[in-house]
Amino acid sequence: MSRRASRLTRNGWAALVSGGAVVLLSLGGCFTERQNEGAKLYAAHCSNCHGDQGQGLQRLIPPVAAADYVAQHRAELPCIIRKGMKGPLTVNGVAYNQVMPGHEDLTDSQITNLLNFLQTNWGNQNQPYTIREASELLGRCNGSDGQ
Template sequence: MSIQFRFLLGISLSITLTGCFSNNRHQGEKLYAQKCASCHGEQGQGLGRLIPPIAGSDYLTDHRAELPCLLRNGQNEVIVVNGVGYHNVMPGNKSLSPAQVTNLLNYIESHWGNEAAPRTISDVQAQLDKCH
């Protein structure tokens, strides 16, 4: 294999791989905008006493292991966020893949004052496997 061919192959592979990864690079942010922001707000601020905030939310840290199931199945019980009780139904989304759930949670948990450790797809998959 000539040096020129290897060089061109390397550049071609690099461009291809970059394209693959760039498609999901901002997936969490896009999913939040599409599926969450209409209720929880563009900056995760929530809506008064109707919809809980995600920004600076103690619920995210206190219920970290439950969040993948909450996104997948929704919830209809009273929850307490930052000392305020909320009792509105949150629809789930069973069509989200484990990778999408991971990217969405990694986005939410690293913005608006939230500082959780990043999740891996395998961790999220294990938590999703435990959902009822």
């Protein structure tokens, strides 16, 4: 290999490495902005009714902590958050019948992050959602915004 070709190869690798570092640093900022987003969304949109620790309110509002409903109704949860819910349901053997308001203001990705917070906290040990899965499930209730 000529000296010039060697220098170009070294310069090309240096540019590639430094460019990769810039991309990685900018991705880090992207992920840290969304860090704990699910917990923040829960606090802002859900905790007033479901409690700070997901405990619910006696026999009026169901818990989301250690809730069998969260595990058993995975496919319905994105639409319940987007559109709300009314009518009877049973959580951990207790019957509830209240209206839950929908959250049309949340994006698909915010709903995904909120659901993943619920799926993995307070005794819930369920599989996290992907954004694709949540958007597809939201499509069933005409609730996907594609974001």
